[in-house]
Amino acid sequence: MQSSIEERLTKKSKKAKLETFGKSLSFICIAFIVLVVISILYFVASKGIATFTQNGVSIGSFLGGTDWNPSGKGADGQPLVGALPMITGSFLVTFLSAIVATPFAIGAAVFMTEISPKMGKKILQPVIELLVGIPSVVYGFIGLTVVVPAVRNVFGGSGFGILAGTFVLFVMILPTVTSMTIDALNTVPRHYREASLALGATRWQTVYKVVLRSAIPGILTAVVFGMARAFGEALAVQMVIGNAALMPGNLVSPASTLTSILTMGMGNTVMGSLQNNVLWSLALILLVMSLVFNIMTRLIGKKGAMK
Amino acid sequence: MTEQNFIIESKDVHLYYGKKEALKGVSLDFMPKEITALIGPSGCGKSTYLRTLNRMNDLIPDVTVTGTIKLNGKDIYSPKMDTVALRKEVGMVFQQPNPFPFSIYDNVAYGLNISGMKDKQKMDEIVEKSLRRAAVWDDVKDKLNKSALSLSGGQQQRVCIARVLAVEPEVILLDEPTSALDPISSAKIESMLVELKERYTIVIVTHNMQQASRISDKTAFFLQGDLIEMGQTRKIFTNPKEQATEDYISGRFG
Known part of the structure; x- marks a missing residue:
């Protein structure tokens, strides 16, 4: 045994x-x-x-140069691979669309969590989920047929440019930012609201001074997430921005982003050539930036948690 | 019966959560500048009744209240009643300490801030006065700009009381304010409440019968949505009229 x-x-x-x-x-x-x-x-x-x-391009002339023509050479014999126009274009559409989208997202989220949670859950939540699911080529197509002519008629120019890109990206990131903002507002404990109302605050004061204030880290995370999405979006932007690798002088002249030049160029270069390598450099910038956005959301989250 | 100046008079208050009747006709009056304790076993409706007094039950969907509750002779459930103004007169402290995730100063100044006070100096004065009255000034005077969440539970609860005092309500409702705290913090809050009685009418819900007998002038005993008995605390605890009250107080149930 x-x-x-x-x-x-x-x-x-x-x-x-x-x-x-x-x-x-x-x-x-x-x-x-x-x-x-x-x-x-x-x-x-x-x-x-x-x-x-390998190709001996200096980092300064790549990041700071404004002439983009990888198959040509400049007066000094150096290849023309200044990526500044695309970098500027990418950051412009990203920040502008985030700036436009944030107030809408906060407004919608407040409505759905504080004012009419029932209608929010029944009607608006599915609508937002639907918006997230629409493929980007559809957004781009709509942008091309609706937004570009509208911009052309109202602001002049060809219609293609940063402004059209901003509008399309605004619609694209709005659902993401909104649903994340809703999550942020929902995590604000109910007893904060009760405490505020019990002190004689109105509903609006409670939302404005307690709920939104407590949810700031979450809302910032939502915005940065939206920005990451806008920064990395390729197809829809490419369809409306005009794809001219020029420094954007104004918001309605054709410009370009890192992603749009990348998608335009990648089929037309030979592996190992300078023209190909420099596209990889653009990709590297995109990768690094998405890493930066990622780290930002983590830092914001940590700071929020410490409070 | 002589004419008495009750600050709150409630008559035949019924409250329904959907179809379920949680209060079955409670009539209870409160004298100004007294501490009234509401006692009873869990689920007896004492917290629910407390929350009818500043209409916090309005926030819960599907709640219906019938009967009348008058504050200084005004029906607080009349359609004309402004709940925002009501809640400035009838402040509330909750079971869990619930300071906002702001600085201690901002927490106490919140009520002033929302009523649009701009005078910074006056605000400083009121914040200090409120924290002193809530017996927490010495603990926090050097860290007013630190987050209120960095304080201990007992300190947080006293900051929450200071936050209510800053609004200068007439009535303070406390919903088991010490049940989440250690005995020392509870004792501090009890002695503070006894001091506050000079200025405010206090209604406190408590599970702790010793606490009720120590600090309250009147005690009301609730059971299953009914008010069983209400009277001088000493009388309720030594010589109750009802058998149920005696059974509860002597620990036979609850």
């Missing part, structure tokens, strides 16, 4: 084996994901850096 107890205790039981199996299975999955991310980072970084190491 004694030996059988010893045997039972020292031998691995079926349950313990199952436990090990489950653990290793989930470990393999996560290792695979990490591996994919690391190899993508490595690949993009090595290709993107080749512009500077």
Whole structure:
């Protein structure tokens, strides 16, 4: 009898084996994901850096130059790969669309959480989810047929440009920012609202001075998320921005973004050439920026949690 | 019966959550500048009744209230009643300390801020006075700009009381204000309430019968949505009229 107890205790039981199996299975999955991310980072970084190491372009002339014509050469014999117009274009459409979208998102979120939660859940939530699900090419197509002519008629110019891009991106990021803002408002505890109302605050004062104020970190996270989405959006922007690699002098002249030049150029270059490498450099900027947005949301979240 | 100047008079108050009757005709009057304790087992309706006094139950959907509650002779459930003004007169302290995630100063100044006070100096004075009255000034005077959430539970609760005092209400409702606190913090709050009685009418819901007997002038005993008995605290605790009251007070149930 004694030996059988010893045997039972020292031998691995079926349950313990199952436990090990489950653990290793989930470990393999996560290792695979990490591996994919690391190899993508490595690949993009090595290709993107080749512009500077193999082709001898200086980082300054790439980030600060305003002439973009990778197949041509400038007067000094250096290739014309100034990416500043695209960088400017990307940041402009991102910030402008975020600035336009934020007040709408906050307004909609306040309505859906504070004023009419019932209608919000029944009607508005599905509408917002639908907006998230529309493919970006559809947004771009609508932008091309509606927004561009509208901008042309109201503001002049060709209609293609930063402004049209801003409008399209505004509609695209609005649902994301709104639904995240709703989440942020919903996490504000009910007892904050009760305390405020019990002190004789009106509903509006409660929303404005307590709920929104407590939700600031969450709202900022929502906006940064929207900005990350706007920064990385390619197709819809490409369809309405005009794709001229020029410094945007005004909001209605054709311009370009990092993503739009990337999608335009990637089919037309030979692997390993300068023209190809410099596109990878653009991709590297996009990657780094999405990393920056990611870190920003984390920092904001941490700061909010500490309070 | 002589004519008495009740500050709050409630008559035949019924409250329904949907179809469920939570208060079954409660009639209860409160004298100014007294502490009245509402006691009773969980779910007996004492907190629900307390929340009818500043219409906090309005925030819960599907709640119907019938009967009349008068504050200084004015029906607070009349359609003309401004709940915002009512809640400035009848302040409330909750069971869980619930300071806003702002600085201590901003918490106490909140009520002044929303009524549009701009005078910074006057605001400073009121904030200090309120924190002193709530017996928490010495704890926080050096860190008024620190987040109120950095304080201990007992300090937070006293800041919440200061926040109510800053609005200068006539009546303060407290919903089990010490049930989440340690005995020392509770004792501080109790002695503070006894001092506050000089200026305010206080209605306190409590599970702690010793607390009720220590600080209150009158005690009302609730059971299953009914008011069983109300009277001088000493009388309720030593010589109650009803058997149920005696059973509860002597610990036979609840």
